[in-house]
Amino acid sequence: MDTEPALELRTPLEEAAFAYYDNKRTDLLNLGLGSLDGFYHHHFAVGDFDHRVLELPDDEREQAINAEMHRMETRQVDTLVEALGSVPPTARILDAGSGRGGTAFLLHQVFGCRVDGVNISTYQNGFAREQAQRRGCADLVHFHDLSMTDTKFPDASFDFVVTNETTMYVEPYATLVEFARVLKPGGRYVLVSWCNNDVVAPHPPEADAIDKHYHCHTHRRITYLRALIDAGMTPYQVDDLTRLAIPYWELRSHSRLATGIEEAYLAGYRSDRVNYIRIASRKGV
Template sequence: MADRDTTVLGRHDSAQRGYWESKKSDDINLRLGGGDDLYHHHYGIGDYDHAILDAPPERREELILRELHTMENRETEIILDALGGLPSHSRVMDAGSGRGGTSFMIAERFGCRVDGVNYCGHHIDFAERIARRRGWADRVRFHFANMAHTPFPDQSFDAIVSNETTMCVDIDEVFGEFARLLRPGGRYVAVTWCRNDAVDPRSPASRKIDAHYRCAMHPRSAYFTALAAHGLVPFHVARHTEAAIPYWELREQSSLRTGVEAPFLEGYRERSIDYLVIAAERR
């Protein structure tokens, strides 16, 4: 069992942690990851095979779920690509690791050590079981901690990733922690949905999403201000807002829809919400 000393959580929002602790039977994550043991807590990008919507009723749902999961894995691959040619002796931190999907994909591609950090105890237990089943428990480990207040020494990591988790934390605080943890020249890669404050500082769509997930979506400009403040220099920024729309269109057709699909689609279509990939290096 993972250590449950809640003192490591620091100032993390207890309402956000409570949201995830309560979701022990989460169909969206559990049903999509069952085929390959890659359980994600983020969303997908790219298009899907539209012919599946015309499949017979007894096959349609299975095909939709398979496509949604393919889109989730495709999203994680843009993080892997942004990490570049990471040597196998590298050490990577997955900040907000959930049930381990991103961590395992990093370990599989690069053969490196990965430390997942998460404040949800049953997610850690779940991910540790998969690591043992894969025979990876020695190099993919999961820690009960707030990613803004980790137990690791300075300059412990060659790379850090956050996959749709920064809307759950104070980004100035967490980027300060990432800068402490990265060696000079180390790489940070984030995928995030954020408010496009060039269009609307806090649109109705973003408010509905915040209420659904008990989070606080950040303005796009705040990311770059916080990165600069902590010596994290962006070298790659890409907007995948259009590519994020098909996932939500397809999920709206599935039995897994929860009602948050409509505000995501509204926000992306009107561009009041952006879906970004940001890669930066520590000075």
């Protein structure tokens, strides 16, 4: 794809996401932490934190909290790596909603294969391309000014597709049809996202607060499962990671860089009204 078409924002969700992320030009780092090791993330984290950071003196505590959060954000990509399993260096991965490139770079680092990121934020893509040059992997890690709902790639272009906390910015049914189209027969798609727990509360107030804060739309869990099946992909692994997602927000609530949305995530996860899930699926052959 040497020449890319002009970016077309197809839905109100995409328009809101573009306005939110493309205008955050002073917010290059997720809570200002990315420069610690060169990885810049736009997602959150799973797993426990080192509780000793909360016991440090005030002059050391804030820096230690932020460093620990960034460590957790980097390790979060392991949730994708584990579900992808064995990926040969000849494979090709699509990172849909690639943000500032952190997930794409880590997947390339683990597997050594080509990774293409698509993202409607032209500014974030420019930032990610600069990082690819600095990391010496621009020949294998590419970032495209494209919508994940309409990627423009040919049919059966990818062995794997991943979304790391990005599907709340798209309409699931049309988007998953697009993923199925660009996947090769037998190819796999791994989704990581928060969602509404249909059984407990299909439309919880915590999700409303999250949606307002991030200009997104939290989907119901059943919506993802139905959309996958309708797109011709079979879910074969569904993991509830909600309990593991709580510590990150507990730690973040102690940071001076907290935004105020921490309590909505904590209340949603603790009540089981909002879930943090991983779904792995396979396209039919």
